[in-house]
Amino acid sequence: MKLAMIGFGQAGGKILDAFLEHDQQAGSNIVRAAVAVNTAKADLMGLEHVPEENRVLIGQSRVKGHGVGADNELGAEIAEEDIDEIQGSIDDIPVHEIDAFLIITGLGGGTGSGGSPVLARHIKRIYTEPVYGLGVLPAGDEGGIYTLNAARSFQTLVREVDNLLVFDNDAWRKTGESMQGGYAQINEEIVKRFGILFGAGEVEQGGEVAESVVDSSEIINTLAGGGVSTVGYAAESVADEKGGGGILSRFTGSNEESSLDSANTTNRITSLVRKAALGRLTLPCEIDGAERALLVTAGPSKFLNRKGIERGRKWLEEQTGSMEVRGGDYPVEASDNVAAVVLLSGVTNVPRIKELQQVAIEAQENIGEIESESEQNLQELVEDDDDELEPLF
Numbered sequence: 420m421k422l423a424m425i426g427f428g429q430a431g432g433k434i435l436d437a438f439l440e441h442d443q444q445a446g447s448n449i450v451r452a453a454v455a456v457n458t459a460k461a462d463l464m465g466l467e468h469v470p471e472e473n474r475v476l477i478g479q480s481r482v483k484g485h486g487v488g489a490d491n492e493l494g495a496e497i498a499e500e501d502i503d504e505i506q507g508s509i510d511d512i513p514v515h516e517i518d519a520f521l522i523i524t525g526l527g528g529g530t531g532s533g534g535s536p537v538l539a540r541h542i543k544r545i546y547t548e549p550v551y552g553l554g555v556l557p558a559g560d561e562g563g564i565y566t567l568n569a570a571r572s573f574q575t576l577v578r579e580v581d582n583l584l585v586f587d588n589d590a591w592r593k594t595g596e597s598m599q600g601g602y603a604q605i606n607e608e609i610v611k612r613f614g615i616l617f618g619a620g621e622v623e624q625g626g627e628v629a630e631s632v633v634d635s636s637e638i639i640n641t642l643a644g645g646g647v648s649t650v651g652y653a654a655e656s657v658a659d660e661k662g663g664g665g666i667l668s669r670f671t672g673s674n675e676e677s678s679l680d681s682a683n684t685t686n687r688i689t690s691l692v693r694k695a696a697l698g699r700l701t702l703p704c705e706i707d708g709a710e711r712a713l714l715v716t717a718g719p720s721k722f723l724n725r726k727g728i729e730r731g732r733k734w735l736e737e738q739t740g741s742m743e744v745r746g747g748d749y750p751v752e753a754s755d756n757v758a759a760v761v762l763l764s765g766v767t768n769v770p771r772i773k774e775l776q777q778v779a780i781e782a783q784e785n786i787g788e789i790e791s792e793s794e795q796n797l798q799e800l801v802e803d804d805d806d807e808l809e810p811l812f
């Protein structure tokens with residue numbers, strides 16, 4: 420499907436940049452328009468793929484291009500004040516050519532965390548296209564303020580968007596690696612999953628059209644109804660089998676052999692679907708109770724068989740208890756992989772969110788206590804004990 424992507428804040432901008440790079444490399448053409456919004460000039464200048472005219476610096480009179488320093492209330496205020504500047508660059512988007520808006524942001528920071536819900540509300544008021552969010556949760560060791568920001572922004576953003584797709588940095592952090600160093604790799608993982616999901620609805624007519632290609636309306640219907648979504652992914656290499664002596668040549672063999680191979684492809688796909696749904700999700704959660712799901716199997720069409728997809732779909736129905744599980748192909752002939760991507764929409768059993776909220780409440784209480792004590796502590800420091808000294812004026 421064709422998206423207008425808006426990267427809000429540093430994380431949002433970098434992930435948007437990664438989407439653009441992926442789009443160029445894969446030729447998937449899902450990013451119909453790309454806008455980066457930030458209060459920090461340096462972050463905007465660091466982007467590589469977002470066109471310069473689509474980089475919007477907001478809050479110049481308030482923070483002089485230096486960012487909001489993880490103050491998401493200030494981030495929200497600035498977005499309100501400068502919404503016309505953001506709208507100015509959205510005006511250039513050919514909205515009739517897009518299927519949806521996607522606002523990408525790190526929920527734990529300040530600019531994107533505070534600004535994204537404001538922008539989502541604004542876009543929804545003006546346009547009829549769905550507005551989705553892609554929100555990144557901070558890693559647990561980033562500290563109380565980031566957790567508090569994320570919990571408050573999550574709560575607000577879910578209300579304002581048509582669906583919030585969540586990626587949890589904490590679940591993807593590698594031990595022994597600094598988060599900063601790992602971001603490029605993490606962003607690739609994000610783009611891989613969402614690139615397949617959104618790319619699925621973009622198969623060119625008359626091109627590699629398979630039996631049951633995913634349509635963008637299926638993605639939209641899976642996300643409709645709102646709430647929170649997570650994505651699973653699993654892939655397997657078929658490189659060795661693509662050449663001369665592999666499965667393909669055997670497909671042309673006797674009937675008995677080809678039916679054996681088709682059983683093989685069926686099994687491969689069903690086990691990939693299980694791995695995708697039960698492996699590491701972008702937001703770890705219990706899949707039981709997900710309201711809707713979409714299964715996309717991507718790869719050379721020879722390896723995508725209807726029976727495997729159908730079995731995978733049924734299995735997902737059983738596991739989620741949902742009656743709304745859609746499924747389809749995303750044929751990519753040049754790929755060396757067969758991949759399964761599972762979108763679980765309307766998930767509700769998410770211990771990670773409950774934990775985040777608990778830590779956020781504690782952080783909020785601590786911050787409150789420290790603030791109330793700090794005035795008194797300063798007074799005790801500055802005033803002499805018996806009040807013998809007089810200030811100058």
Ligand code: GDP
Binds near residue numbers: 527532
């Ligand atoms: P903002 O610029 O004020 O909106 O804040 P940032 O985007 O810098 O940071 C918000 C949060 O996003 C941080 O706490 C990190 O958890 C996360 N983050 C920052 N950069 C990246 C990135 O490149 N990739 C990912 N996945 N997360 C990031």
